[in-house]
Amino acid sequence: MLVERDHIGIFGKMNSGKSTLMNLLTQQETSIVDSTPGTTADTKITLQEIHGMGPVKLFDTAGLDEGTGLGEKKRKKVLSTLKECDLVLLVIDPSSTEFQTEAMVLEEARRLDKQLLVIYNLFQAVDEKEIERVEEQMPYINFHRRLRLTATNPAFRQPLLEFILENFESKNQQLELLPFVEKDQFYILNIPMDEETPPGRYLRPQAMAEEYITRHWAFPVSYRMDLGKARKGDPSERKRWNEFLASLQRRPKAIVTDSQAMDIMKDWAPDDMLLTTFSIMMINYVSRGKLNGFHEGINALEHIKAGDRILIAEACNHSRIKEDIGIVQIPRYIQQHFPGVEVEHNFGREFQENKELEKYSLVIHCGGCMISGQKMQARIRDLEAIGVPFTNYGIFLSYIQGRKSLDRVMVPWK
Ligand SMILES: Nc1nc2c(ncn2[C@@H]2O[C@H](COP(=O)(O)OP(=O)(O)OP(=O)(O)O)[C@@H](O)[C@H]2O)c(=O)[nH]1
Ligand code: SF4
Ligand SMILES: [Mg+2]
The missing domain is CATH 3.40.50.11420 (Rossmann fold)
Incomplete structure (x- = not known):
């Protein structure tokens, strides 16, 4: 069984204490902490059981304000992590002078409809003027609950957990895998x-x-x-x-x-x-019941024409041999039924950026059994935002056998 976990991501500027906060939550040296700005390069992921909340996935991210070329790569990774989070913890060092990075996180979280909590990480004794200055510069911050702590002090772990528990509402309801199954059948x-x-x-x-x-x-x-x-x-x-x-x-x-x-x-x-x-079954489960979107997407094939591009997306990197469904079978059907349509592939856990995705007339996605619901939903959100239709292997392979076959495999999900 896939364990449904809430995804909690830690975001902010370099050296604001994000990794220190991660370690405060996990009570161990999960992330490397150092005074060198840019210590965390890649998103660090850890699984954790939080009392009262259940299993969660924690993401410690790179600082969003690194200026170099590498900084741009890190920023892309961090923003893709943000898309997958259910809760954004925005870490702010109130003694900073400007807050553009934090304002950008607030804006992204708002745009993606994410829950966000603010953590003021106090490196020294709290100076009310500093906090006032932060809140003047970022008025939208007042829409979010805020907590003051010192991430290096283990005594703040409990208040932090209580703060998250009180203010975060989990939306990850467990979906029935096969809702039509009846006892004794x-x-x-x-x-x-x-x-x-x-x-x-x-x-x-x-x-x-x-x-x-x-x-x-x-x-x-x-x-x-x-x-x-x-x-x-x-x-x-x-x-x-x-x-x-x-x-x-x-x-x-x-x-x-x-x-x-x-x-x-x-x-x-x-x-x-x-x-x-x-x-x-799998795409319905992983997308948390968004099967209809995948079903509607197949209609794109009704007006696809030579020269158009289809993206075949698989969420893992299994070894592919002989009659592989993604690289042989589906492309062969496309060639037979839609001559001249080009096929490209996206394998693995990372999805292409929106400007790359825009060139496709359709995305055909596997069952997605190796990624989380959050990752799948982030993919769907991206595709919906740019208006690229998407469907699924099972839907495509049924459709190719005729509309009647497709109608039939959809009946159990009505
Ligand atoms: N005094 C004090 N030092 C802190 C606190 N939080 C973090 N630090 C120190 O600040 C430095 C940076 O902390 P990190 O947790 O690595 O910061 P980060 O936000 O993960 O930084 P990057 O990974 O570079 O983006 C380290 O030397 C920490 O020990 C705090 O609450 N008080
Ligand atoms: S359904 Fe699962 S195993 Fe198959 S390609 Fe997708 S992620 Fe990989
Ligand atoms: Mg760090």
Whole structure:
């Protein structure tokens, strides 16, 4: 099961004490602290259980005010971290002379609709005039709750935790993975293993589906479809499938299939059973129920033309061999159905910048099982902001088998 964690990010200028604050929260030397400005280069991530709040992911970021070329790279990283945060902790050293960086964080947080709390890190005894000066220069800061502390002093850990608990409202509600699952019913998981299937374990969406069904007192039953034989029309595979279905005393309620097998499943799945795919299940879960957006995005294919570009996005870097879905199967379908349309790829946890994304007519995203809901939602927000439609592997592979197939795999999610 994916653990849902609130994401808390620490932001501010260099040497404001961000890493010191991170270490105050974790009670250990999680981040390197040093008086050299720019000590934290990359975002430092740590997992932590906060009493009263549950599991969280903490992000310590680089200072946003570094002036060099490297500073620009760091800034991009920090702003991409900010997109994924549920709570922004803005650390301010009130003895600073100007507050442009802090004002920029306030503005970004407002634009992205993030919760933000202000931490005044007092390096020396508090000087009220300094705080007044900060608040005069940044009037919007008054919309946010503010706490004064000294990050080097462990006695401030408890007040800091209480401050976060009192003022932060978690919006990460747990979503049902397979909302249509009913107690005492059978559910078929169609898992055609191939050369890419790792030995010794299921893929994450498969393992999650099996766990979810079992946890809900229902019965997962797996079928390893021989896709090669099925596609060749070898009658022995169809017979095996039919015998498998007949051997279950109670009619299964639904089939969750590997999306690649939709070319077979669209004909083989009996009409009285629901049908959907692991990829659709996963993207619904990771996007926290934003499946409709992915469903609507497929319409972009209705008016796509030669020369347009499609981006295939996978959220991890698994090894890709032979009939890989992202680099072979989907591009092949695109070539067949939409000649002249160009295909590009984005693999891994980092997504392209908006100005790069703008050139695409459609983004086809994998199930996203290796990234957090926050990261997925940040991607969706970016794509919506620039008006680039997006869809998903399972939706695309069903659509390519005809609208009827797509309508069918969407039924369980209505
Ligand atoms: N006296 C005092 N020193 C502090 C306090 N907070 C941080 N420092 C010192 O300030 C320096 C910078 O602290 P860091 O936590 O590394 O600051 P940072 O914001 O992470 O800085 P960068 O990683 O460079 O962006 C270190 O020498 C800390 O020991 C504080 O509350 N009081
Ligand atoms: S992140 Fe995407 S490509 Fe990687 S295993 Fe999960 S669904 Fe597949
Ligand atoms: Mg630091």
